[in-house]
Amino acid sequence: MAEELDLGSLSAIDQKELEVFCELLRMVSGLEARLMTSSEDEVVHIADLIQKGINGAHANDTKGMKSAVVDWITPKGQSLNLHIPRNAKAGRGFNHKCTGALLCPARLDWNNVESPMEWITLKRPPGFGRFFDLITILLQPNCQIQAFKHVFTSPSSVEQELKAMHSGNACLHGMRSVTKASIAYVAMQVRFALTSAQVFSCTDLVTDSKRFYNSITKLLDETDEKDEVDQLLTWWNRQIFPLYTDSEHMPTKDSALAQIRQKCEEIKERTTSISVGT
Numbered sequence: 582m583a584e585e586l587d588l589g590s591l592s593a594i595d596q597k598e599l600e601v602f603c604e605l606l607r608m609v610s611g612l613e614a615r616l617m618t619s620s621e622d623e624v625v626h627i628a629d630l631i632q633k634g635i636n637g638a639h640a641n642d643t644k645g646m647k648s649a650v651v652d653w654i655t656p657k658g659q660s661l662n663l664h665i666p667r668n669a670k671a672g673r674g675f676n677h678k679c680t681g682a683l684l685c686p687a688r689l690d691w692n693n694v695e696s697p698m699e700w701i702t703l704k705r706p707p708g709f710g711r712f713f714d715l716i717t718i719l720l721q722p723n724c725q726i727q728a729f730k731h732v733f734t735s736p737s738s739v740e741q742e743l744k745a746m747h748s749g750n751a752c753l754h755g756m757r758s759v760t761k762a763s764i765a766y767v768a769m770q771v772r773f774a775l776t777s778a779q780v781f782s783c784t785d786l787v788t789d790s791k792r793f794y795n796s797i798t799k800l801l802d803e804t805d806e807k808d809e810v811d812q813l814l815t816w817w818n819r820q821i822f823p824l825y826t827d828s829e830h831m832p833t834k835d836s837a838l839a840q841i842r843q844k845c846e847e848i849k850e851r852t853t854s855i856s857v858g859t
Contacts (some may be wrong), residue, residue: 603633642732642770643781649731650774653724654679676776683724683775726820729767730760733821759817760811765797 591599606613616624648667655661661679665672675681682691733756756763769790773781776788783791801810 607636637657640782643773645731646728646770646774650724650728650771654683654775657737670777670779672777676777680775684772723770725764725767728771729763729817729821732767732770733763757822759814759821761798761801761814764817765794765801769794770798 612627616627619627647670651661651665651667661677663672663677663679665677665680673680674684678691685691772793773790775820778785778788781790801813803810
């Protein structure tokens with residue numbers, strides 16, 4: 582489908598939507614063939630079903646996050662100085678010192694609004710630059726990791742390791758690594774859960790969740806910062822997927838796997854030489 586379009590004629594928004602659509606076709610086996618052989622009414626029906634699924638998942642995530650986030654921001658073995666009801670949004674946001682501090686704009690210090698905020702470091706690896714500092718603060722707080730597990734693996738995996746006989750949501754849907762969009766989605770959900778806003782709405786100009794989400798994805802898509810974004814994604818993958826591997830985890834020269842591969846190559850070369858000789 583996408584091959585027939587002139588990508589240069591599309592706006593930035595249209596190109597982004599096309600990328601999402603192509604990813605959807607890749608994820609859902611047989612969807613493209615079904616769309617190509619369906620009538621217009623059937624295509625509309627399929628689109629409605631997909632949107633219904635999206636809305637349902639979104640609503641479940643929002644509902645579950647509302648109560649769970651209270652546990653995540655409460656220090657273990659302690660209680661919040663001012664109690665926050667798990668199933669009510671009143672009293673959150675800037676009405677509470679704990680949620681207010683987490684929602685406070687990065688340029689400000691919640692404890693001293695008059696002065697610029699000193700950049701803090703959250704599990705920051707050495708050698709990373711200013712850009713990584715920024716997205717580290719934005720996307721790596723502990724509750725973000727818990728929220729990601731809550732949505733993409735299972736709520737029970739937040740406090741404990743997944744048992745081998747149980748497959749999380751990510752595994753069931755073939756998700757083996759985090760994506761920029763998934764990080765942005767979780768950040769948006771956590772932010773909304775911390776606010777006092779009662780209803781999640783794209784037209785809400787107070788929380789402005791749509792703009793918040795788009796700002797994060799745009800930040801992570803910056804080509805000039807690709808190396809640091811890749812390192813951020815690697816950090817996330819190691820937190821969420823214990824079996825995740827990348828180029829940094831390639832077998833070393835003296836490892837058992839490297840030696841086995843070398844032996845296989847030697848056998849292959851000898852076999853090839855014998856075949857050529859005969």
